[in-house]
Amino acid sequence: MLNDVERVLITEQEIAEKVKEIGEKITNDYQGEQLLIVTILKGSVVFAADLLRQIKIPVEIDFMCLSSYGCDSKSSGVVRIVKDLNQPIEGKNVLIIEDILDSGNTLSHLTKLLSTRNPKSVKIVTLLDKPERRTAPVEVTYKGFTIPDEFVVGYGLDYNEKYRNIPFVGVLKREVYE
Numbered sequence: 001m002l003n004d005v006e007r008v009l010i011t012e013q014e015i016a017e018k019v020k021e022i023g024e025k026i027t028n029d030y031q032g033e034q035l036l037i038v039t040i041l042k043g044s045v046v047f048a049a050d051l052l053r054q055i056k057i058p059v060e061i062d063f064m065c066l067s068s069y070g071c072d073s074k075s076s077g078v079v080r081i082v083k084d085l086n087q088p089i090e091g092k093n094v095l096i097i098e099d100i101l102d103s104g105n106t107l108s109h110l111t112k113l114l115s116t117r118n119p120k121s122v123k124i125v126t127l128l129d130k131p132e133r134r135t136a137p138v139e140v141t142y143k144g145f146t147i148p149d150e151f152v153v154g155y156g157l158d159y160n161e162k163y164r165n166i167p168f169v170g171v172l173k174r175e176v177y178e
């Protein structure tokens with residue numbers, strides 16, 4: 001598995017420090033508010049598991065699964081809901097946890113959709129951002145790392161459902177997917 005990784009882009013320690021920092025910001029910003037954390041399956045589960053434990057106010061959690069193949073959108077046109085939230089979000093502060101913001105297609109669709117359900121607010125936290133690839137505008141409140149336009153795996157991110165359990169973020173060797 002590790003042989004398929006060309007190089008480490010973000011180490012375990014760098015991720016842990018960033019996650020703690022983002023957790024502190026969220027804790028401060030939502031003080032005294034109700035917060036529903038929505039994790040997008042499957043890529044965001046590792047980030048969500050760590051981030052949740054750095055948020056020191058009471059939260060509720062729920063999950064959504066988007067798109068047609070498995071539970072990850074691969075930047076292609078239409079975003080379909082495979083698994084919706086288990087509860088109404090009317091009047092709630094919603095914070096969406098995403099692993100990586102690429103074209104922006106997934107999150108742009110999702111924020112529009114959730115906004116029609118009359119929440120108090122909808123904000124986004126993403127671990128990674130590839131701004132060079134953006135085609136749909138998305139407003140992100142909390143961002144971990146801005147990365148170059150390279151295909152990355154690990155810390156929840158996959159290629160063909162593999163590599164999610166690598167503890168760091170690494171660049172996949174081109175020969176693996178070409």
Ligand code: IMP
Pocket residue numbers: 043072073074075076098099100101102103104105106107150151152153157158159
């Ligand atoms: P977007 O709709 O183009 O922003 O796509 C976001 C989704 O594409 C992410 O949630 C990932 O599932 C997937 N994705 C985009 N870039 C990468 C990458 O470098 N590695 C793994 N998955 C990626």
Ligand code: MG
Pocket residue numbers: 040041042043044071072073099100
């Ligand atoms: Mg994903």
